[in-house]
Amino acid sequence: MSLQERLDEFKKSFESGAPPYNAPHEVIETMHRATAELKATGIEERALKVGDRAQGFSLFNQDHVQIDSADLLRQGPLVLSFFRGHW
């Protein structure tokens, strides 16, 4: 199953209001409203896009090792995914 199919399946199950999530209708409406409002701010258009230079970074990984983007790029291209969290 593709990633989007998995996401769609989860969304369908969540928005059905049935177990295990038992999401009330108001909660689903609230989430839809928030997504629509966020899109309307134009954030997608403001984000860095193709052709822009990516700023370098130096951050700690899960084992508290400092990782420098310049070191990574010397070895090859990067797939960089921004993830909001496990929650």
Next chain:
Amino acid sequence: MELEALQEIYSDVRTLGAQIIVITPELERYTRALHKKLNLSFDILTDLHLKVAEQFRLVFTLPDYLRDLYKSFGSTLDRFNDEPEYRLPIPARYVIDKQGIIRAADVNADYTIRTEPSETLKQLRSLSRAADQ
């Protein structure tokens, strides 16, 4: 699901000479647990206070009404991210070439929509073909 899907393309990405990096505002004690749980081959980096996400202009603040809703689910971002203002990055996946230039950008404010990892592989392949010429 994004992380599991990236794990599925990990070996193909490495074969193409590229690497996968995940950036999240979550604190290291949570990234460590998540990394272990999903048995990931790539690093998850902690972007404390969203400094890098800000440079990519991906940061937004959760509206009050959603903050209260998530709190009622038990998701407290001030604890997970040390982020009392409840700021988050919108989901985004970038392909960056060796020169630091963005070659593919998949950005969506709707967190239920993601680009297929197979698309990301295609983008990497066309990048490596261009580099060969």
